[in-house]
Amino acid sequence: MSIDADYLLARLPAFYRERDAELGGPLRALLEVIAEQGAVLEEDIERLYDNWFIETCDDWLVPYIGDLLGVRGLYPVSGTQSFGQRALVANTLRLRRRKGTVPVLEQLAFDSSGWRARAVEFFELLGTTQYLNHRRLHSLRTPDLRQAVRLERIDGPFDDSAHTADVRRPPAGRHNIANVGLYLWRLHAYPVQRGQAFAIPGMTGCYSFDPLGREFIDDPLLWDGMLVNRPRSETEITRLAQPINVPEPLSRRALHDELTRLRQVIADGGTPEPLYFAAERGGAVLRIWVDGEEVPVEHLVVCNLSAIPGVNPEAWRRPPALLQVTPTQGGPAHDFPEAGASTPLVGFDPLFGRISLPAGVTAGRLEVAYAYGFPGDVGGGPYDRRPARGEDDAREGLLDPADYQVVIEVPGDFPTLDQALQAVVPGNRCLVRLLGDSSETLVGPLNLPNTQLAIEAANQRRPVLLGDLQLAGNDDTRLILSGLLLDGQLRLSGDLREVALRHCSLVPARGGIHHDDAAKGRMLAIRLTHCLCGPVRSEGALAGVEARYCVFDHGAGEAFHLPDTGLSIDRSTVFGRVTAGALEAANSLFGAKLAITRRQQGCVRFCYVPDGSKTPRRYRCQPDLVTKGLPAGKAKAERVRVTPTFTSTAFGHPAYAQLRLSTATEIRGGAEDGAEMGVWNLLQQPQREANLRQALDEYLRFGLEAGVIFVN
Known part of the structure; x- marks a missing residue:
């Protein structure tokens, strides 16, 4: 039922409606105000009804419903759409009915951590002398060399070959009578x-x-x-x-x-x-x-x-x-x-x-x-780019076509992106939407004064732009890129106003972002969120550079060359040196030395900063914390111990910028929220692992010990 002024007027005697029409509608105006508040009340009643059910309730109510079922308190995990507490609470009764069985451990691992899982009873894979009255024909001591797929899976999560006993505790030891293994896949498809x-x-x-x-x-x-x-x-x-x-x-x-x-x-x-x-x-x-x-x-x-x-x-x-x-x-x-x-x-x-x-x-x-x-939703990729929660920054999500005067779709209005860009008329707010995953070649430079240009991939698509994207304009020119993989350099020139990149990948070897006019650019603000990028360079002063949940990669070179520009960086990983005029940094990993000019302003918090760096004041940074008050010999050993190590630093590798499991806990849990420093703070993996280990205590069969084994 929808309450509006017509609905309320229809329930009044005709005399009042006729008299109201003669007087110019003052009663209708009053009823419109009443109907507006009635609609708010009606919506709130519907919301209260939805909040009775775990499938439809608001996020803040999930822990309360879980408390009614006796679900143990979990560490909150936010910032990603792939995981939440709702599934674990919803499946609690189903899991408890099957408590002690192996499939329940798999479902429990997925609900409490968001990672795909495979549970293995290692005692089933022990090579033992079989009793003739209790034969286990599936448990063969010697693998069949003709079964290539089975041989390929030996020592993995789907291994079905017999093994000798291993007396070490899991996860170091696996095949023993009391051991159960939970194999987890941290990488997503x-x-x-x-x-x-x-x-x-x-x-x-x-x-x-x-x-x-x-x-x-x-x-x-x-x-x-x-x-x-x-x-x-x-x-x-x-x-x-x-x-x-x-x-x-x-x-x-x-x-x-x-x-x-x-x-x-x-x-x-x-x-x-x-x-x-x-x-x-x-x-x-x-x-x-x-x-x-x-x-x-x-x-x-x-x-x-x-x-x-x-x-x-x-x-x-x-x-x-x-x-x-x-x-x-x-x-x-x-x-x-x-x-x-x-x-x-x-x-x-x-x-x-x-x-x-x-x-x-x-x-x-x-x-x-x-x-x-x-590992996660960073960079140009075919994933859902809508904000995970309503309170998240709207600048991290999709663009609203209603904010633009002209909307061009490729293919559709134009067969190629280059043709669409050539059709952009300066002076307008124009959105170019790429509907597919095709590769588009960029040809000529763009000169767009007084223009706001946005190029966005459709949600869950990843188009590829080949070549350099060159943009010139004036102090009323704005550029937004969203959801793109750019195999080239973003080259900027002139007194632009703003360049914003969200969920984009710029191949590091191609040069990243470069503003090449030393005399101009003081009005330009560059903002990146959820991006993989090469070096950021400017020959002159800019209004500022901001980055959040990003990776900047220039190997042993300069990842940032901003000698007279303020840099603000949060929850990001930087491979390369940093030169900037000023710095505000938090929860980030820096792989090489920093040289900040104005060190009397700004702060570096909960970061890893290499020795020899010149930065503003630091708060709870590594290796400063672990070396404080130690003699030189022990301090050197501690600095080596907490140095971050990565699975891969090659752009495009499946585990790009992912910390190794052997990395010191001061780095893997050193951010202000207890998650790891760097770009993959987004995933909050320590909280997920803690949630899983806490939930296992309730569902694991008596006498068994579980080991968590990360497949990747």
Whole structure:
């Protein structure tokens, strides 16, 4: 029911309505005020009703409902949409009915930490002499060397081979009678819906899934594979997680076996039932389009596309032009592809993220859908960019088209981004929205005085911009970039007013952000949030540079060259030296020395600052805290101990800027909120791990001991 002035007037005698009309409507004006307050009351009543239920209640009510069920207090986790306390409270009764079972531990781990999990009873994998009256035929002491997939999974979360006893406590020791293991995946799968594959120069018919052609094969100790599985939710709480339910790297052997079975079923005249390539519940783990037409699953061939040894120039193997499969019951062989088929066989390698076409086959355009791994929602990526909570800063979310005079969609209004930018008329507020994951080439520079230009990717999309984005203007020119991957430099010139980047990636090797006019730019404010970026440089003074939840990467060079500009940085990681006029920093990691000119102003709080840095006053920073009052020898050892170490510092690597688990607790829990310093403070991983360990005390079977094992 909706209360308005007409609704209230209709319930009054006609005499009052006629008299009110004769007097110019004073009664109607009064009823409009009453109706407005009535609508507020009606909305509040509906909100109170919704707050009775865990599925629809406000966030602040979740702990109160949990308290009614006796759910132990959890450390609050905010800043991410992938996890909250609501699921754990909602599933409490279901979990308690099955307390002590292994599937409950998996669900508990996911609800309390937000990480995908696999629970393993290690005592089931002990190699023991079997009693003939109680045979365990599945527990074989010696693995079958013909089962390649099972051999591939030894010592992992899906290992089913027998092991000798390990008497150490978990997680260091695993296979023992009282041990249970919880394998957790910290990296998430980010699905690209339909991106453009990168054509390898000089190798016709060879492509990379990555739109920039990046590879990390030179680091085998850290490299698990470029393509990861898109995890499918488990339908029942009583079922243990399988490889299809977790974001693990895709296996050549597992995909090869499935595609081989699928082709055999088709040759036998049956209906295939794929697992990894099923269309429902999230879709196939990868899809390929050749010149706009999708390649059928049965035309995909798993290949080892490493470089052929001894061949110069580099060459990859090619899939055959034809596969013939003989039916099980005999008869003529079935051809793949069939005669007259419009798409060829396409070879792909999930480990290296490579694609090859048969010899002599070419394509004008190759598009791919796949998922890659990454720790969290930072940088240009196909994730939900809306704020996780209503109280979050609106500048971190999506743009509102109502704020702009002109809205241009690509494709739609224009086929390419470059054509759309050339159509922007100076003097307007213009929003250019990119609706797909395609790669767009930037051509000419932009000169837009008195203009507010915004380029935004559609939500859960990641378009790629190739080339430098050059912008000139005046003191009323503003630029906003949102959700983009820029394989080039952002070059600014003139007295611009504002440049804001949110959820963007600028390839560090391309140069980052550069303002090249030393005499101008004093009005320019640069703001970045949730970004991965290269160096930020300005030859003259700017109004200021602000960064939050960002990574700035220039290796051993200068990550910031702002000799006469104030820098404000919060919850960020910096690889490279910092030169700035003034500094305000909090909860951040600096990988090289800082040289701040005006050290009498500003403050550095809860940060890691390397020795020899010249900064404003510091508060609870490392290694200052651990070395305070120690002799020189012990202080040196402590400085080495708390030095941050990273899983990878290579841009584009799945674990980019992620702290190693061996990093000192003073760094992993050294921020002001108890989370880690640096960009991944966003994930609040110490709180998640503490929530899981606290919840395990209630649900673990008596006499068992659980070990938390991070897969990645």
